[in-house]
Amino acid sequence: MNPGPKHRTRPRWYLELAVIGAFYGVYSWVRNRFGSAAVEPAEAQTNAERVIHWERSIGLYFERDLQDLFIGWVSFIQFWNLFYGLMHFAVTALTLIWLYYRFPRHYPFWRTTGLFTTGSALVGFALFPLMPPRLLSAGGRYGGTLPETGYVDTVTELGGLWSFTSGAAEQLSNQYAAMPSLHFAWSLWCFLALRKHLVNPVARWALAAYPWLTLFAIVVTANHYWLDAAGGLGALGVGWVGARGYHKWRERE
Incomplete structure (x- = not known):
């Protein structure tokens, strides 16, 4: 993607903050307003059973087995709980900041790609509210009635930054915003946005990993099915196509 004319200057930082902040505020409101606050657990559980059936039909339902391999390693799982809770915000924000200051010609395209990707995820959240594995046997207000699935809600049981089903996080979260996985979409966005700009071999390997x-974090902590990551890949594709079309239109204008 051609990032635009060479004379393009860096966007004003305060306008960027305002646009991104306003977008994320609207996105969060829409995501939470029409998610678990309005969807019955039975509908979200039915969609979860569909996902499990689809994965089984192609012989790739492995989420429970993967968690079982590591669930006895408490410190290991706690690390991945922290990874899940922190890295998608921290790395995404650092990527935006780094692009803004070091590669201002490339920044607008990747910023727009991220916004389109995040916005497109709302379609999946609205059309396919999905109960994550950690809630399938939890019962209660948001949980399901499938104890035979055997997943462990690792944050609740083993510890992490916060629980998504209690306290303030309960009020601020859509419990069924699982398909697509923005954790995976944003991580792949970071890789694509930075891959041509890193020269240090260690940094390049870390970025590629x-x-x-x-993907490992979202599955082992029972927050997502692997198909949610495939949905995240699709959302990123929509975001890339949308950003490409938008910036071509801007250049013509």
Whole structure:
């Protein structure tokens, strides 16, 4: 993607903050307003059973087995709880900041790609509210009635930054915003946005590993099915196409 004319200057930082902040505020409101606050657990559980059936039909339902391999390693799982809770915000924000200051010609395209990707995820959240594995046997207000699935809600049981089903996080979260996985979409966005700009071999390897580590984190903590990551890939594709079309239109204008 051609980032635009060479004379393009860096966007004003305060306008960027305002646009991104306003967008994320609207996105969060829409995501939470029409998610678990309005969807019955039975509908979200039915969609979860569909996902499990689809994965089983192609012989790739492995989420429970993967968690079982590591669930006895308490410190290990706690690390991945922290990874899940922190890295998608921290790395994404650092990527935006780094692009803004070091590669201002490339920044607008990748910023727009991220916004389109995040916005497109709302379609999946609205059309396919999905109960994550950690809630399938939890019962209660948001949980399901499938104890035979055997997943562990690792944050609740083993510890992490916060629980998504209690306290302030309960009020601020859509419990069924699982398909697509923005954790995976944002991690792959970071890789694509930075891959041509890193020269240090260690940094390049770490960047290449980041999406795969994120995939491991979202599955081993029972926050997502692997198909959610495939949905995240699709959302990123929509975001890239949307940004490409938008910036071509801007250049013509």
